[in-house]
Amino acid sequence: MxxxxxxxxxxxxxxxxxxxxxxxxxxxxxxxxxxxxxxxxxxxxxxxxxxxxxxPGFIDIHAHIDGYLYSAQCAVLQGITTSVGGNCGFGVFNLDRFFDELGSRKFPLNQAMMIGHSTLRQEVGVTNPYEAASKEQVKKMISLLEIAFAQGAIGLSFGLEYSPGTSFDEVLALSQIAAKYDKLVAVHTRTDSWAGIGAVKEVVRITELTGARVQVSHLVYQVGMGMMTEALEVLNEAVEKGLNLSADSGMYHAFGTFIGSTVYNEGCLEKWGCDYSNLFVATGKYAGQRCNREIYDELRANYKDDVVVAFACKEAEVYEALLPKYVMVSTDGAVGSPKPGTGHPQDVGTYPRFFQKMVREQGRISLLEAVRKCTLLPAHRLGLHNKGRLKLGxxxxxxxxxxxxxxxxxxxxxxxxxxxxxxxxxxxxxxxxxxxxxxxxxxxxxxxxxxxxxxxxxxxx
Ligand SMILES: [Zn+2]
CATH class of the missing domain: 2.30.40.10 (Urease, subunit C, domain 1)
Incomplete structure (x- = not known):
């Protein structure tokens, strides 16, 4: 034998x-x-x-590990064997160097990378997130995007909420290039809450006009504040029409992002129906503390890269988001490269929580369907032919x-x-x-x- x-x-x-x-x-x-x-x-x-x-090992289509060892260790502990980085529009620009470096220093899991739109904007000198890129700058971005694809980027990511000045034409021009190379386009939509429905429609329109493979990122964090049913209706209709569209979503009703980003602009609390005490500081000087006006102001002014978690979403919509066939599980983990003891529970708990809650406790999804949402579905969307299945070879x-x-x-x-x-x-x-x-x-x-x-x-x- x-x-x-x-x-x-x-x-x-x-x-x-x-x-x-x-x-x-x-x-x-x-x-x-x-x-x-x-x-x-x-x-x-x-x-x-x-x-x-x-x-099959879990494929996390939306994370921010991007080569950061501690977060990768957290990810494998929850069953993730492949992580996709460069999401929400930001990440590494020189992927050749990144992949070479990662390959030589060794890593616990497989790392794929998107190329971020905001990263491209920076490379061509668009520094103001409220500004649209000029025609000339878009041209330059297109050539850099083609270089990134040649270096092995698995897709193009947008973080439109972080760069609200981006014009629709800019999104369209770049998505068209992704379609040409058959690469996934992942979109963190332009805004959340009720206006987020319109932002989802914008993504549908991009899919329709370019024929690109498109992914709506962390759905519950965009439209889980009470409008999930309406958002899913928009997506269901688009998918039924045959548009090449899918989405991912996590298992928590509080998202984490940089306090200095546009997400935390004045007016966000009213929009979410929250107050300062619904914000928890996740990294940095005040890690573990609830926000108040003073802490919020101080962090916004001086500690822009600290991550703050907002309890803005509804728990029921966490589960609702994951029911449609085209929605897969993702973590949005490792935002801000948290040190041990800090961060967001999604960094280590998303997939276990999915099987615990939706399969075992609630029985809302069969085990087979649950496994598909963590493995084969992301593999299909990413074009990973050798992953996501139990198959010889x-x-x-x-x-x-x-x-x-x-x-x-x-x-x-x-x-x-x-x-x-x-x-x-x-x-x-x-x-x-x-x-x-x-x-x-x-x-x-x-x-x-x-x-x-x-x-x-x-x-x-
Ligand atoms: Zn995002």
């Missing part, structure tokens, strides 16, 4: 591509899935997964978890620890290597790879 590098035995294998669950063994060789069988197989290392779920990115125990134990700064690891995620395997073993992070195991997306040229016929 031949011996595999690693064998996962007796687990309940969940494969969203075949839409099947069965009990069996997985053999892994050279970082790839080499056997899926009920025959007895042996491995140099073996994991007993009896009564546990064996799923695919990358051995795998999560082993106990559906009866899986529980998010993280909490908001001030009320608990935002980085307390979850329960019930027993093993996380990245490219065939065990990064989480018996719920414990193996800090020296760093098998993650930079994902440089290839340019695929194709013809219609």
């Amino acid at each position: 031949s011996e595999f590098d690693l064998v996962i035995k007796n687990g309940t294998l969940v494969d969203p591509e075949r839409n099947q669950m069965t009990v069996g063994h997985i053999g892994i060789n050279g970082g790839k899935i080499a056997a899926i069988t009920r025959d007895e197989i042996q491995g140099k290392k073996e994991i007993d997964a009896a009564l546990n779920i064996v799923s 695919c990358d051995a990115d795998i999560v082993v978890f106990d559906l009866n125990r899986i529980t998010d134990r993280s909490n908001y700064p001030g009320t608990g620890q935002p980085d307390t690891p979850p329960e019930g995620i027993d093993y996380v395997i990245v490219n065939g290597e065990v990064v989480v073993e018996s719920e414990k992070l193996q800090v020296n195991i760093l098998p993650g790879k930079p994902i440089r997306d290839e340019l695929e040229f194709w013809s219609w016929f």
Whole structure:
């Protein structure tokens, strides 16, 4: 009998591509899935997964880890094996250098990167977020965007709420280039709350006019303040019409972002129906404290990059957002590269909380559908053909978890620890290597790879 590098035995294998669950063994060789069988197989290392779920590794389509080690460690503890960075319009510009550096220093998980629109704006000298780029500047951005795609960017991200001066034509011109190279366009919409419905319609219009693959980012953080049903109606109608549109959303009703950003401009509290005490400081000098007018003013003036969490959304809309077929789970994690003990519970708890709440406690989504939303659906949207499935030859990115125990134990700064690891995620395997073993992070195991997306040229016929 031949011996595999690693064998996962007796687990309940969940494969969203075949839409099947069965009990069996997985053999892994050279970082790839080499056997899926009920025959007895042996491995140099073996994991007993009896009564546990064996799923493809979770693919987080929206995060801000961007090569930051501590947040990557939090992410693998919640079952994420591939993280997409460069979201919300910002991130790294020189992706060649970024991927080379990441590859040489090693990393716990696979890292893909979008190229951010606000980053491109900065590169061509648009420094005022309330200003539209000139025709000349848009031209320059287009050529930089093509370079970023050639360097392996997996898509283009917009953070329109952070650069409200961006003209519709600017969005259109760049999205057209993404469509030409068949790259995903991820949009953090122009505004939230009731006006956010119009902002979702703008995204639908971009999809319609360019034919690009488009993703609405962290849906609940944009329209989870009481208007989720209306926003989903807009999206449902667009998807039913055949537009190439999808969305992602997280598991918390409070979002975190930089206090100095446009999101926290005067008037935000009225818009959300909140007051200062609904804001919690997540990083920096006042981490763990509730805001008041004085703290808000001081942070806005002097600590613009501190992250503040706003309890602006409704919990029921967290769940509502994740029901449609085209919506997948994402974390929006690692905003502001939080130090240990600070940050947002989404950094370590999103996926466990999804299975805990929506599958086990509420029974609103079947296990198969839940796994699909964390694996195959993002893989499809990103064009990752070797991930998101349990299939021979695919990358051995795998999560082993106990559906009866899986529980998010993280909490908001001030009320608990935002980085307390979850329960019930027993093993996380990245490219065939065990990064989480018996719920414990193996800090020296760093098998993650930079994902440089290839340019695929194709013809219609
Ligand atoms: Zn965002």
